[in-house]
Amino acid sequence: MLNIVLLGPPGSGKGTQAANLVKEYGLTHISTGECLRAEIAAQTPIGKEIEAIIAGGNYVSDEIVNSIIEHFEKNHKNPNGYLFDGYPRTSSQAEFLDQSLAKQDFSITAAIDLEVEDEVLVKRILYRGQLSRRADDNEETARKRIKIYQEKTQILEDYYRKQGKLHLIRGDYEVNETWVKVKAIVESL
16 A cells, blocks of 8 residues: 655645656545635635635635545545645644554655755746636745745645655656656555
């Protein structure tokens, strides 16, 4: 069973590489963004709260995200494993995920971190915004999200490095080049 955490700032190509991993290895894709957008689309009370938080360029609280991810994981069992995309974002979320998986006698197999220069990230996010019309894909929000990622999420590198599970990849290559590097890591596990 593979349980992979895919890390990287907004615009690093996580979504593209996640799709490749899911297709190649039959993993269940657990995307924080998709789970949160589903709540927003359903206009549940928590969805409305999430919408306001995201529109401001902020991250949703650990408590909300943890409960949404745990609920999704429990309702989408897969013997091949899970791909966690955009989750965890903080060390407390990583600890929660480890505990949640341990209850099922599972653990994280690897954390793959896509590293990309800030200016490349901003250009990618703005381009994505032109295509998708996502309200949160503007320059001000992009820079804010990148800064928050650097302040709060990069600590996960140390968390997974201490566990011997961290694999760093430059994510500013062409999509196919990055995929070759990601696949080589998974094949070596």
